[in-house]
Amino acid sequence: MSGFLEARGLTLKRGRREVLAGLDLSLNRGEVTVLLGPNGAGKSSLLAGLCGLLRPASGKVLLDGEDLSALSPAARARRIGFLPQTPEIAWPLEVRILVGLGRTPHIGARGLSGEDAQIIDAALAEAGAADLADRDASTLSGGERARVMIARVLAGEPDWLLADEPLAGLDPGCQIDAAQTLVRRARAGCGVVLTLHDLTLAARIADRVLVLAEGKLLADGPPEVALVPDVLARAFGVRTALRRGPEGVTVDILGRA
Amino acid sequence: MTRRRIVIAGLAGLVLVLAAASLILGRTSLPLADMLAHPEDPLWAVLVQLRLPRTLLALLIGAGLGLSGAALQGFTRNPLADPGVLGVSSCAALGAVLTLWLPFAFPLLQPLAAMAGALAGVGLLLGLSGSAGSMTVFLLAGVVLNTIAGAGVALALSLAPTPWAVNGIIDWLMGSLADRSLEDVTFAGPFILVGLGLLVLTGRALDALTLGESGAASLGIDLARTRALLAAGTALAVGAGVAVAGVIGFAGLVTPHLLRPLVGARPSGLLWPSALGGAAIVLAGDLAVRLTPSAAEVRLGVAMACLGGPFFLFLLLSLRRRLG
Secondary structure: OOOEEEEEEEEEEEOOEEEEEEEEEEEEOOOEEEEEOOOOOOHHHHHHHHOOOOOOOEEEEEEOOEEHHHOOHHHHHHHEEEEOOOOOOOOOOEHHHHHHHHHOOOOOOOOOOHHHHHHHHHHHHHOOOHHHOOOEHHHOOHHHHHHHHHHHHHOOOOOEEEEEOOOOOOOHHHHHHHHHHHHHHHHOOOEEEEEOOOHHHHHHHOOEEEEEEOOEEEEEEOHHHHOOHHHHHHHHOEEEEEEEEOOEEEEEEEEEO | OHHHHHHHHHHHHHHHHHHHHHHHOOOOOOOHHHHHHOOOOOHHHHHHHHHHHHHHHHHHHHHHHHHHHHHHHHHHOOOOOOOOOOOHHHHHHHHHHHHHHOOOOOOOHHHHHHHHHHHHHHHHHHHHHOOOOOHHHHHHHHHHHHHHHHHHHHHHHHOOOOHHHHHHHHHHHOOOOOOOOHHHHHHHHHHHHHHHHHHHOOHHHHHHHHHHHHHHHHOOOOHHHHHHHHHHHHHHHHHHHHHHHOOOOOHHHHHHHHHHHHHOOOHHHHHHHHHHHHHHHHHHHHHHHHHOOOOOOOOHHHHHHHHHHHHHHHHHHHHHHHHO
């Protein structure tokens, strides 16, 4: 249940451009951590760095104290699941087969076993996509597609689930469903790290919020600490007001700072 | 799964029937019943020396084209990918043609040069298109390769040192399986088989690539290894085929398309069926050019292009809706 994903002096580059400079960070399993920041702040790069897809220009990423780059790609993929932004589905595969791709790092030369099939069905059910199992994935609506892609990453049974804007483009109902699925996984002991743009949604689901701007960490803490007007003004250049109600925190955006 | 097995069994049966027909039928059909009764019948020489190499080469080359087409389409997530369309075959032909200017020659020179050409072609293709995975960039890279290799071969043709060289170049340009020897089979066969083996190893990575490059990488797929396997496998399978039979287009494009509705779109599930399907298509095409009553035999590469061109057009029309 306990476990850490850490960045130590992590510097990431896209081409020659430095997108993240000397970041120190320690994330805990069992928590929902939300990464916020303006477009181009380095959120996606940080996620890619934390799951080992983007090599650090300097510094390192540690998984339970072990250097991530020392793990084989398959060993890394068994422990860290990643959902890219706007996930691609290139071929009209049956949804069950697509979700089964999440088992890739676990299966040997023999292919999917009966146990794998059970895990795939459980992942489909957990993501609320059981009724889609026999559909052609290329015919799914945006909301259905998001559920299927979340089922795909759940099927890998990762210790860490990193998702880049998993709720973008979804209607409010679908956003709540998808967010709840991810929160449930965190409560079951998985470390969940997401990027979001919706500040109120972030305030409602996050145990911890990281605000990034220009490759640096502006704030790190529970929503009521990180999502304060001063931080949001510096990160996004907007004036905001925080309201606490019975449903939780709401962030009102009042205008440009 | 069972459906896929039925299709594979059916394709294997079809390949066997076509291979048998390819041995027996031709301008002179062999009376197999009589021949079996007379083991010293001189017609056996026709069967072993003339027909057998042709059948084996059609099988091997067809399997190589079908499998490399399926693997290239899977890797690029692009249903228009094919070693011919993307210029890999032309690069192999250019490699073979350039050996005519070398001051030395040895038996394996042309297959090796063709494979080197094909490898350079795949390498340039993957390099030019980068990791963007854009269908447009990939096809444009293919157009560029085809243009460069085509210009090189045309230049070679106009500067050909001897009339014999002109004929040789035309042979490579317009593929044919006529008058091949068992020696050709022993040259090309092992390379094609190794190429097939390398390409089949990409199956799981190709499946994961359905989720895009970052999706596949996050599942623990080593993309550099996949790219290397694909490049080496295609270079061996296509290059060795071009060295002995010239450019035979479209089998790699057509085969996966015909099979997707039957076995599903999963890239790994398409690999073996495409090898069998490619073998069947090239065997059938070669039988067709042999049995067509014309003064001179139509070259197989030309016949395949005549069939493949309209298919390409049909594919473009059906893809236009999706791309638009």
